[in-house]
Amino acid sequence: MRRPRRLPGRKAWFRAGAILWLLLLLTQIYRWSSTSLRDREWPRVNGPTTIRVRLGAAGPAPWTLRRARSRSEEAGLLGDVLPTEAPLIRIETRKGHLHVGGRDMGREFVLDVPEPGVEIDVNGKTLIYHGRLAFSAEPDARPVLTLPLEDYLAQVLPREMPISYPEAALEAQAIAARSYAAAQVLRTRRRAFDVVDDEFSQVFGSVDHRTPRARSIVNATRGIVLSYGGRVLPGFFSANCGGHTRPAGDAFGGKTSPPLSGVPCAGCGWSKDFRWSTRVPLSTAVRRLGLSSRPDQVRVHHFEGDPWRSSLVFELGGSRSSISARRLRRALGRRRIRSLRLKGASLQHGDLILSGRGFGHGVGLCQQGARGYAERGWSAEDILSHYYPEAVLAILAP
Numbered sequence: 001m002r003r004p005r006r007l008p009g010r011k012a013w014f015r016a017g018a019i020l021w022l023l024l025l026l027t028q029i030y031r032w033s034s035t036s037l038r039d040r041e042w043p044r045v046n047g048p049t050t051i052r053v054r055l056g057a058a059g060p061a062p063w064t065l066r067r068a069r070s071r072s073e074e075a076g077l078l079g080d081v082l083p084t085e086a087p088l089i090r091i092e093t094r095k096g097h098l099h100v101g102g103r104d105m106g107r108e109f110v111l112d113v114p115e116p117g118v119e120i121d122v123n124g125k126t127l128i129y130h131g132r133l134a135f136s137a138e139p140d141a142r143p144v145l146t147l148p149l150e151d152y153l154a155q156v157l158p159r160e161m162p163i164s165y166p167e168a169a170l171e172a173q174a175i176a177a178r179s180y181a182a183a184q185v186l187r188t189r190r191r192a193f194d195v196v197d198d199e200f201s202q203v204f205g206s207v208d209h210r211t212p213r214a215r216s217i218v219n220a221t222r223g224i225v226l227s228y229g230g231r232v233l234p235g236f237f238s239a240n241c242g243g244h245t246r247p248a249g250d251a252f253g254g255k256t257s258p259p260l261s262g263v264p265c266a267g268c269g270w271s272k273d274f275r276w277s278t279r280v281p282l283s284t285a286v287r288r289l290g291l292s293s294r295p296d297q298v299r300v301h302h303f304e305g306d307p308w309r310s311s312l313v314f315e316l317g318g319s320r321s322s323i324s325a326r327r328l329r330r331a332l333g334r335r336r337i338r339s340l341r342l343k344g345a346s347l348q349h350g351d352l353i354l355s356g357r358g359f360g361h362g363v364g365l366c367q368q369g370a371r372g373y374a375e376r377g378w379s380a381e382d383i384l385s386h387y388y389p390e391a392v393l394a395i396l397a398p
């Protein structure tokens with residue numbers, strides 16, 4: 001039997017279609033590779049290659065260290081202090097001196113730890129670090145880790161943004177975090193450390209938090225920072241801006257530079273942090289806020305010109321008590337009071353009901369907004385130029 005004639009024609013169409021699709025794909029791949037952030041020419045800006053992190057998570061002395069397991073054991077690690085058959089080392093303070101494995105090492109002790117690192121046991125958790133670890137006999141001192149800035153970022157990125165977020169959002173986050181870190185190093189050269197390892201700087205995880213995706217994103221943006229006026233711009237960021245980012249000067253005091261002056265954000269409305277509400281038992285509120293009695297009424301007072309500056313005004317049987325949003329957040333916790341941008345307050349059935357917008361300080365990049373924009377097809381560069389207007393991408397040069 002003969003096949004109908006039009007079949008080969010259809011095949012040819014399919015073939016042509018497939019070739020066209022392949023060409024489009026190749027063009028796209030070429031565009032992606034040729035516009036990859038790292039391969040572009042950027043202006044240079046002065047900045048560091050290493051950073052010193054105060055390891056608050058490691059707790060105070062004594063510290064118990066153990067060689068981290070690795071496929072290929074690094075010979076010599078801890079070797080001069082620690083015989084290989086006893087892979088545990090204890091660092092403790094006695095009469096103002098550090099005693100390492102029983103030996104008096106004076107007031108300071110520095111350990112160079114190559115990969116795979118050293119494990120520190122603290123409160124039943126095991127943290128892993130590599131880099132230069134400095135221990136001090138000062139009361140309440142924490143170890144300070146010096147490590148390459150890019151290694152630091154690979155341990156920050158997965159703690160600061162869900163690693164499942166779109167690539168453009170993660171790249172923007174990596175650049176913002178690098179800019180923040182570099183600016184801190186430049187600012188704090190004379191102190192014993194540049195950043196802390198929690199949200200007061202940026203959350204720095206143990207080596208085991210680092211994922212292949214985090215490494216690859218950090219690598220794809222290696223050395224790239226935000227700059228303004230020829231200097232590294234501190235790339236502040238927060239979880240959710242509630243619809244408009246906050247001028248840096250309003251949040252932290254001091255002068256606000258144009259890239260940190262605040263912009264509208266249409267990317268973060270999808271999140272439950274955009275518009276939040278919380279219910280606090282009135283007895284808890286009275287106790288934690290130090291009110292003299294149970295309030296009869298409550299309202300939010302807004303200060304003009306800054307929606308992030310607000311306070312709660314309680315009516316207490318003839319007297320009035322005003323509590324700033326900042327104090328409220330400290331007293332009730334940052335999980336409950338997600339931002340200082342209060343919207344409403346009421347009393348219902350023995351509970352204090354509070355509502356607000358956003359999560360965090362609201363300055364700079366809005367992380368959930370970055371995800372929203374990335375899902376609409378924005379690139380990391382688009383996202384950064386939106387949140388930091390007038391900032392210029394640059395490459396760190398020592």
Ligand SMILES: [Zn+2]
Pocket residue numbers: 240241242243244265266267268269366368369
């Ligand atoms: Zn936002």
